[in-house]
Amino acid sequence: MGSIEAVLDLDKMRADVAALNEKAAAPDLWDDPEAAQKVTSRLSFLQGELRRVEDLRRRIDDVNVLFELAEAEDDADTRAEAESELAAVHKAVGELEVRTLLSGEYDARExxxxxxxxxxxxxxxxxxxxxxxxxxxxxxxxxxxxxxxxxxxxxxxxxxxxxxxxxxxxxxxxxxxxxxxxxxxxxxxxxxxxxxxxxxxxxxxxxxxxxxxxxxxxxxxxxxxxxxxxxxxxxxxxxxxxxxxxxxxxxxxxxxxxxxxxxxxxxxxxxxxxxxxxxxxxxxxxxxxxxxxxxxxSSWGNQMRSYVLHPYQMVKDLRTEFEVGNPQSVLDGEIDGFIEAGIRWRKTQQTAAA
Structure with missing residues (x-):
């Protein structure tokens, strides 16, 4: 978690939030609606990112306390709760780690x-x-x-x-x-x-x-x-x-x-x-x-994903091998798993090419 926080540079993030808050408070902000929209959008995004990291840090600290409590009281229910939260935290850290891989020239753009x-x-x-x-x-x-x-x-x-x-x-x-x-x-x-x-x-x-x-x-x-x-x-x-x-x-x-x-x-x-x-x-x-x-x-192939509804049900990424057995959930917008696998795959390809 510490390495992720270092890459995201929380101090700079907080400084940027403070600077954007000042801009957002300016009385003439909406004289230029397009510029104002960019300021408020960027501010909202950074505040969300900062909150996400800080909340995750608190969850990591809390899960450590929960394991210590389970150990001290030898309580099976508390230990099960701690293990469940540890799995959830591990998943959240993995998702946050993917964000640190977006370092390309245009990656920060809309x-x-x-x-x-x-x-x-x-x-x-x-x-x-x-x-x-x-x-x-x-x-x-x-x-x-x-x-x-x-x-x-x-x-x-x-x-x-x-x-x-x-x-x-x-x-x-x-x-x-x-x-x-x-x-x-x-x-x-x-x-x-x-x-x-x-x-x-x-x-x-x-x-x-x-x-x-x-x-x-x-x-x-x-x-x-x-x-x-x-x-x-x-x-x-x-x-x-x-x-x-x-x-x-x-x-x-x-x-x-x-x-x-x-x-x-x-x-x-x-x-x-x-x-x-x-x-x-x-x-x-x-x-x-x-x-x-x-x-x-180029190492990029053209055909990248298959959605099979018959004779079986599966969506599979042909580059990363990531697959899901519920096509309807994917078509309903649950594609984060594919996106995260794709970002990791791309980073691997870039590292290998370098």
């Missing part, structure tokens, strides 16, 4: 997540919507705010794609291990012959761009289209042409936003997504150059 249906027709579109629900439920379980920027609905069922933000520090470092191709095997509810169907959906995770990032976007290289927002089945969501689609002509990257706000707000959100994609493109190009110099390719 995250932009895009989910796309891939091979598998209507089943793939339905699976993409299942994954969207899985991640938003995961965020809800943790109290993380999310904002959906764009959803493209498929004709029969499900979605073609969706982009949303997870607005909490370290969301990128945490969710980046979810990137890749997800595979679903089940009896298709859309097949009147009840045949087994395999379908695929892709997950992309990007760090939110900050002012310190160097992402140069020439307005003359953008094509901006406005259109009317639409929901499932073509139903109008907004009565005005407020949805925005931006095409970055040199790279061919296309982003859109239609989350029922004004055209100006949708344009700003679309530009934020475009900036994140261009930043990631720069990062990948730099990584490719580094790999070329080292004479090796």
């Amino acid at each position: 995250a932009l997540v895009t989910i796309r249906s891939e091979a598998g027709g209507v089943d793939a579109a339905d699976f993409a919507e299942m994954l969207l629900r899985m991640y938003t439920r995961w965020a809800e379980r943790h109290g993380y705010p999310t904002e959906v920027y764009d959803t493209s609905y498929a004709e029969e069922a499900g979605i073609k794609s969706a982009t949303f933000a997870v607005k909490v520090p370290y969301a990128y470092g945490t969710l980046s291990v979810e990137q890749g191709t997800h595979r679903l095997v089940r009896i298709s509810p859309f097949d009147n012959q009840g045949r087994r169907q395999t379908s695929f959906a892709g997950v992309e995770v990007l760090p939110v761009v900050e002012q310190s990032d160097r992402v140069d976007i020439d307005e003359s290289e953008l094509r901006v289209d406005v259109y009317r927002s639409s929901g499932p089945g073509g139903q109008g969501v907004n009565t005005t042409d407020s949805a925005v689609r931006i095409t970055h002509i040199p790279t061919g990257i296309v982003v859109s936003c239609q989350n029922e706000r004004s055209q100006i707000q949708n344009r700003a959100s679309a530009m934020a997504v475009l900036s994140a994609k261009l930043l990631e493109r720069q990062r990948q190009e730099e990584q490719a150059r580094m790999n070329a110099l080292k004479g090796e390719g």
Whole structure:
């Protein structure tokens, strides 16, 4: 526990909380709502992290006392209670240890997540919507705010794609291990012959761009289209042409936003997504150059997780071998085990590469 506290640097954390408290108390804080939101979000996150560490330290001290009491009184019930609490504390320490492994350049950022249906027709579109629900439920379980920027609905069922933000520090470092191709095997509810169907959906995770990032976007290289927002089945969501689609002509990257706000707000959100994609493109190009110099390719495989609903029930990560026998709980957002295993696996890969 001491080594974890040292890595997290509790003294710096307390100093940061004090500084942010001063900023949050400023009477002109909300003159700039975006900056204010960042201050309050960062403050809330650090206060939660600090409380988590301090509570865990108290639990460790308490469990030691409980074992001493059980030993002194030779009481089986107290000893059983102490052992149960020790197991719970051990699990909590492991979860906190994972947080210390998020030390990448962009790991502390908020995250932009895009989910796309891939091979598998209507089943793939339905699976993409299942994954969207899985991640938003995961965020809800943790109290993380999310904002959906764009959803493209498929004709029969499900979605073609969706982009949303997870607005909490370290969301990128945490969710980046979810990137890749997800595979679903089940009896298709859309097949009147009840045949087994395999379908695929892709997950992309990007760090939110900050002012310190160097992402140069020439307005003359953008094509901006406005259109009317639409929901499932073509139903109008907004009565005005407020949805925005931006095409970055040199790279061919296309982003859109239609989350029922004004055209100006949708344009700003679309530009934020475009900036994140261009930043990631720069990062990948730099990584490719580094790999070329080292004479090796990426160690990341594309297909990363299998969700099997028939003929047996299992969700398995193909990189870490972590698996769960209850797919419904996973699809309901209980994915922390997969995320923690993925973060540990990534650290092992990075250490081996170094």
